[in-house]
Amino acid sequence: MMRLWPVVVTVLLTAAVARYVYIPLPDTIQEPWKLMMVAAGLRTSMHLASLKDWLGCDHYVKSVGPSPSSESADGATKAGSDGGGVVPGVKVSDITLAGIPVRVYEPPAGGEGHLRRGLMYFHGGDWAFGSAERRSSDALNRMVSDELNTVVASVEYRRYPEVHFPVPYLDCLAAAKHFLSTEVLAKYAIDPERVAVSGASSGGNLAAAVAQEISIDDGVSVKFSVQALIYPALQALDFNTPSYLQNQDVPVLYRPLMVRFWLQYLGADPSLQPQWLVNNHSSSHHPAITPELRARSDWAVLLPPKYRRNHKPLVVERGSQGPAKEAPGLLDVRASPLLAGPEVLAKCPRAYVLTCENDVLRDDGFMYARRLQDAGVTVTNDHYEDGFHGCFSFIVWPVEFDVGKRAVRGYLTWLQNNL
Ligand SMILES: *[C@@H]1O[C@H](CO)[C@@H](O)[C@H](O)[C@H]1NC(C)=O
Numbered sequence: 001m002m003r004l005w006p007v008v009v010t011v012l013l014t015a016a017v018a019r020y021v022y023i024p025l026p027d028t029i030q031e032p033w034k035l036m037m038v039a040a041g042l043r044t045s046m047h048l049a050s051l052k053d054w055l056g057c058d059h060y061v062k063s064v065g066p067s068p069s070s071e072s073a074d075g076a077t078k079a080g081s082d083g084g085g086v087v088p089g090v091k092v093s094d095i096t097l098a099g100i101p102v103r104v105y106e107p108p109a110g111g112e113g114h115l116r117r118g119l120m121y122f123h124g125g126d127w128a129f130g131s132a133e134r135r136s137s138d139a140l141n142r143m144v145s146d147e148l149n150t151v152v153a154s155v156e157y158r159r160y161p162e163v164h165f166p167v168p169y170l171d172c173l174a175a176a177k178h179f180l181s182t183e184v185l186a187k188y189a190i191d192p193e194r195v196a197v198s199g200a201s202s203g204g205n206l207a208a209a210v211a212q213e214i215s216i217d218d219g220v221s222v223k224f225s226v227q228a229l230i231y232p233a234l235q236a237l238d239f240n241t242p243s244y245l246q247n248q249d250v251p252v253l254y255r256p257l258m259v260r261f262w263l264q265y266l267g268a269d270p271s272l273q274p275q276w277l278v279n280n281h282s283s284s285h286h287p288a289i290t291p292e293l294r295a296r297s298d299w300a301v302l303l304p305p306k307y308r309r310n311h312k313p314l315v316v317e318r319g320s321q322g323p324a325k326e327a328p329g330l331l332d333v334r335a336s337p338l339l340a341g342p343e344v345l346a347k348c349p350r351a352y353v354l355t356c357e358n359d360v361l362r363d364d365g366f367m368y369a370r371r372l373q374d375a376g377v378t379v380t381n382d383h384y385e386d387g388f389h390g391c392f393s394f395i396v397w398p399v400e401f402d403v404g405k406r407a408v409r410g411y412l413t414w415l416q417n418n419l
Pocket of ligand 1: 274275278280318319320
């Protein structure tokens with residue numbers, strides 16, 4: 001009888017772990033167990049961080065994000081040499097552009113007088129987490145630098161909870177203007193005709209917003225030639241788009257979480273989350289949300305029919321207090337680039353928009369691609385049927401996804417052909 005106990009305990013433990021890890025996922029996800037493990041890991045670290053926060057040890061963002069004593073440029077090179085995706089020939093240095101910390105990746109030296117491409121990168125992490133030094137963005141930037149002979153400038157903009165909108169945007173804009181200056185381009189031997197701006201998720205939001213501002217600023221003579229947006233977040237008026245509803249429980253970006261990140265970014269009260277989830281913040285009686293603004297984010301018109309089917313727009317007649325009281329930045333195009341007018345979009349650079357089927361932000365990307373196209377901008381929309389939010393970061397050991405690697409490959413190919 002005694003010898004049975006270890007078996008019973010093992011079975012029970014396994015069942016408990018499986019129950020904790022298992023979540024139902026869409027059929028299109030290719031490596032479901034791997035994604036479940038990632039989700040469980042993130043869930044655990046969020047719980048531990050919230051616990052620490054609650055105990056008063058640390059803000060939860062601090063516990064989940066990288067430690068404050070992040071690696072130096074040299075340290076990252078060393079730390080990276082044991083992992084995958086590291087390119088030894090790329091020179092990495094930490095500098096500042098207009099006072100903003102930036103990590104610069106320079107490709108192995110070309111011939112004398114040979115100009116290189118340039119790319120400014122804004123990392124993701126919901127305007128709160130992440131860093132230019134994190135291994136996933138570090139690995140990506142090294143690849144772009146080496147394979148595409150590009151000087152990459154990855155911006156360490158300030159983040160929540162220290163700051164909220166518009167500070168992260170203003171940091172990125174200041175760094176971008178300085179990067180595009182004649183002195184900096186000359187210093188790094190960058191071809192002024194071949195400079196990209198790019199970012200993933202919240203970084204894609206920042207890249208789209210900065211691209212718009214640079215495009216319409218007559219004081220900036222060198223413009224970005226292309227923009228590459230990886231599953232960007234582009235609007236906060238409607239959290240009931242088909243993709244928000246379809247993917248509300250798909251890791252790693254759950255719908256309530258994304259709403260919370262928007263509230264944090266816009267400096268709004270976190271207790272508004274239930275109201276925002278039901279679109280009470282953008283109800284039809286708010287005069288500030290004009291029909292024109294609504295039309296710019298109206299998925300019932302902007303999405304291809306296939307994605308509109310089986311869904312009805314959720315517009316509440318009378319909801320909460322509305323933008324002016326809850327979050328003044330809600331209608332600001334610098335926070336929600338999808339709300340920009342066609343005259344602004346028409347001036348924007350050629351665009352690459354990566355979207356994932358299993359992502360709450362899918363329709364933000366679809367709508368922006370469509371509106372840019374309607375404004376006359378050439379757009380490539382790479383859509384990954386088996387993609388999920390975050391897959392673009394999962395390209396280095398120990399968390400590698402096939403779809404992430406394919407997505408990165410597609411991005412590199414597009415830049416190769418268009419930058
Ligand atoms: C949304 O607004 C309506 C009308 O004011 C209100 O009855 C409802 O409780 C609100 N929903 C939430 C989740 O707060």
